[in-house]
Amino acid sequence: MPSMTEAVPLPWVLTLAGALFCIGLFGALSRRNTVGILLGIELMLNAVNINLVAFWRYLEPNVVAGQTFALFVITVAAAEAAIGLAMIIAIYRARQTVNADEVDSLRG
């Protein structure tokens, strides 16, 4: 029974996850739209999950800890998305903008 552990070396998967994380980081840093920033954060969380699943599959496939951790990350990401988007809607209601540059009440 062929499996991914024989066909694909672990560093490839980790490099893919690292690239995805960096793309998400770029999106979170460079977008002006607040929703765009949240999209970047979701990409970063996905990259972390790929890493967790890869380590689980390659190092300890008979222990459930890796998959459980990934499930908790997904749970927290869903909660974060709900709260973040609710905040964006509240900000839009108060200021009629979703631009991160224009929401600067705390600027000194």
Place this chain on the structure above:
Amino acid sequence: MNTLITILFLVFAVFILVAAIMTVTVKNIVHAALWLISSFFGVGALYLLMEAEFLGVVQVLIYVGAVSILILFAIMLTRDLEGSQNRQLTPRWWIALIVPAALFGILIVPTVMTHAWQLPPLPAGQPPTISGAQQIGTAFIREYLLPFEVAAILLLVAMIGAIVVAFEEREQRRRVLTLAEQVRLRRQQQQQVATLPEPAVSTVQPSEATGSET
């Protein structure tokens, strides 16, 4: 068979990365959300390839099903009138490009490639035991019971928090313009801009016109 898996992995990897790059670079934020959804699909396929089938299903259910719908709703509720003509990237976006590129090129790739991963030796005869959905379920009601309950409370708190943050009192609620009203408003503004030298005429006429129409 191994080559097939390698090719599948490369196809999924290219798909995920292209979708992710489109997510962070396209101008239209709705298109960005759609690219993000396809990236989620690619990650789910990668989970399936890594024989984490429960996580693959969860990925499609939660990310593709729930989070993307939330994001699309938020985009539609917060759309500004100019839309995609706006500049989408910050003026100093090249700094934002340098930081992740340096992180990837200097830190991640050398570390991952040079580290000696102590992989367990592949068993020759019998296939390795892979924990599936059944083992995850058992773990959730045994050793991970407390984190499971904490996650449940976290979701409840997040739900209440989202409702409280986004709630709007009925008295304060602004009337949402219909599409026809929006178009009329925009045309009115354009007329005002066009006939700027004589503001007295241009400001009175459109409001009278709209008043008589409604």
